[in-house]
Every structure is written in C-alpha cells, then in structure tokens.
Amino acid sequence: DAKTTQPPSMDCAEGRAANLPCNHSTISGNEYVYWYRQIHSQGPQYIIHGLKNNETNEMASLIITEDRKSSTLILPHATLRDTAVYYCIGGYFGNEKLTFGTGTRLTIIP
C-alpha cells in the first residue's frame, strides 16, 4: 500500500473552502486514493475516492495530479460539523485493507 503524508493540522474559517493536501508519491498505477474522516468518538466516515480523474460528490471534490503523486480534498463550504481528522489512504480494489496514517486534524473556526 502506498505511504501517504499529510499535514498534522489545519484551520479553516467557516464558510470558506477547506483544501486538504496529501502526498502519495509511491502510489502504484492501480491504487485508488481514498479519503475518510473521523469526527471525535465516532467511526471513520467515507468521503470520496478516485483513481486518475478528479471526482466530485455531495460531500467533497477530489483533485488528483496528473502524475498521481499527490491529491487535494476540497470541502467547498466548510461548516463547524466538518471539524474532524481527515485520512488520505492509498489502496487496491479487492485488497480492502485500509492503512491509516495519523491524518490531518481540521478545525473549522467560526
């Protein structure tokens, strides 16, 4: 599984876009990039995933660089409920083992 690197913490003002970076320079060609988040004392929550193309769903957008060595998760209009630890994970389909790092602690400031 690809090793991912994320900043330990970030702040974002409420209502602004939160951009969370992730480096995954060792990712292989058929590894997906998954993003999960964990709100305090809850189980991790799936946000979005992608392979090569940029992806968008009702929660967020995922921008993957052309060389696939890094990606950015974008929460377009952050709310206080988005305060959580965000994990970027590389993984193969069918492997299913998720290797979590320490993630980015995102704090949304009123």
Add this chain to the structure above:
Amino acid sequence: DAGVTQSPTHLIKTRGQQVTLRCSPKSGHDTVSWYQQALGQGPQFIFQYYEEEERQRGNFPDRFSGHQYPNYSSELNVNALLLGDSALYLCASSCLTDRAQENIQYFGAGTRLSVL
C-alpha cells in the same frame, strides 16, 4: 436500512480476561474488517473475514481471533487481555463481490474497551 452496528459500546475488563466484541454489517455487505484504534492514533487493521474465513491479517498476535457467521455478522475475540489492548475497536463492512462498490468500507461507531 441500518448501517454497521457494534456491541457493546463500552466494556471494562481486567488483565488476563477474555472479551468478545460483535459486529453486524451493513445490509448487502459480505465482508467484515476489524481495526484497533489507540488513543491519538489512526485505526490499525487487525483482520478481515469473507465467506466465514480469515482473508487477511495485520500484525496482531494470535490472542486476537475472529469469526464470521453465515449471516455475515462477525465477532472479535481477544484472550489474555493486556493493558495495551485498551482501545477503540472498529468494525467495517464492505462488499467484495461487487466491483461497483470499489472497496468502500463503512464503519461502525466502535466498542471502547478499557483494560484495568
């Protein structure tokens, strides 16, 4: 449609005891994975069950064992508890046989185990 449910929510045990944690997967899912999350750390993969067999295992001792039933529910058993086993234990379910679901795991709220 219920999501992943885990029981109990909290548990207190003493060193040397044995514990069983339970997990019911999301409807339509056939695979259950277990993770251990120590305070301040990300979840660590313990093992995964599919078709009632252990499919993958992380770096955990044999004291950690599991089971999956025909209805896809699962149990995590830990024997000879140590103080270091105190953690949040998370269950995640997914559907291995449906490529459209692309390895998306859905997590339960976890069981917080305290070993005294």
